[in-house]
Amino acid sequence: MSFKCASVISVFRSMFSPFFLIYYQLIDFFQKMDAHEGVADAAIRLVQELKHNPNIIPPYDATLMRQCIDTLNRLYDQNARSLMDPTGDPTISPEQITTQREQRTAAIIYIWRCTTAYIHERACRIRSLRWRFGGILPISIRNNLSEAEIEFFNSYSSALADFQSSLGESGVNLMANTEPPKHLFVQVFSESPLKFRIDENNLTRSFFPILIASTLSN
Numbered sequence: 001m002s003f004k005c006a007s008v009i010s011v012f013r014s015m016f017s018p019f020f021l022i023y024y025q026l027i028d029f030f031q032k033m034d035a036h037e038g039v040a041d042a043a044i045r046l047v048q049e050l051k052h053n054p055n056i057i058p059p060y061d062a063t064l065m066r067q068c069i070d071t072l073n074r075l076y077d078q079n080a081r082s083l084m085d086p087t088g089d090p091t092i093s094p095e096q097i098t099t100q101r102e103q104r105t106a107a108i109i110y111i112w113r114c115t116t117a118y119i120h121e122r123a124c125r126i127r128s129l130r131w132r133f134g135g136i137l138p139i140s141i142r143n144n145l146s147e148a149e150i151e152f153f154n155s156y157s158s159a160l161a162d163f164q165s166s167l168g169e170s171g172v173n174l175m176a177n178t179e180p181p182k183h184l185f186v187q188v189f190s191e192s193p194l195k196f197r198i199d200e201n202n203l204t205r206s207f208f209p210i211l212i213a214s215t216l217s218n
Contacts, residue, residue, distance in 0.1 A: 043111045043115060060144065060145060060149065065115065069115075071111060075108050076108060082101050130160060131178070
């Protein structure tokens with residue numbers, strides 16, 4: 001019975017030899033690089049920190065970011081050495097060296113995507129803080145930001161202020177009306193055909209063309 005089982009296994013291995021080769025090489029790769037699994041987990045934890053705290057900005061995790069950056073540099077250096085000296089280890093075949101290089105490249109891309117998503121999501125939340133709190137952040141929130149993030153917030157605030165001051169003669173305060181109007185139409189009084197008098201106290205100027213078009217179409 002054991003002989004038959006061994007024969008069946010040998011047949012399957014011959015049929016799927018490329019798959020088994022890559023599979024065992026992956027196992028060997030992760031066993032030799034104990035730090036790789038930990039750094040992959042660190043990159044995932046960066047994203048999970050923001051996912052588990054959707055309504056706040058948690059403290060910037062410089063430790064996990066440094067681990068990811070160090071591992072990216074290490075994997076890149078290993079790939080560079082394998083390209084410059086492909087026969088450095090005579091016990092490994094060229095196919096295995098190529099497979100390990102591709103695995104390291106995949107790990108680099110994966111960790112890079114996690115760290116980029118972490119930085120981008122924090123930047124989006126920082127921009128939303130400008131519309132919520134204005135140009136001055138509370139101390140409790142400011143302490144959770146890195147120096148680069150504080151600089152980004154200040155630059156975004158300055159750009160927004162310059163844009164508001166460039167609109168019209170006296171500028172426009174975009175923070176004044178952040179909620180949509182309760183009513184889409186306003187009352188108008190007809191003085192003569194196709195001439196209208198607008199009550200400025202109850203009319204938002206941006207709705208005036210909509211009002212005129214709606215009235216003329218009737």
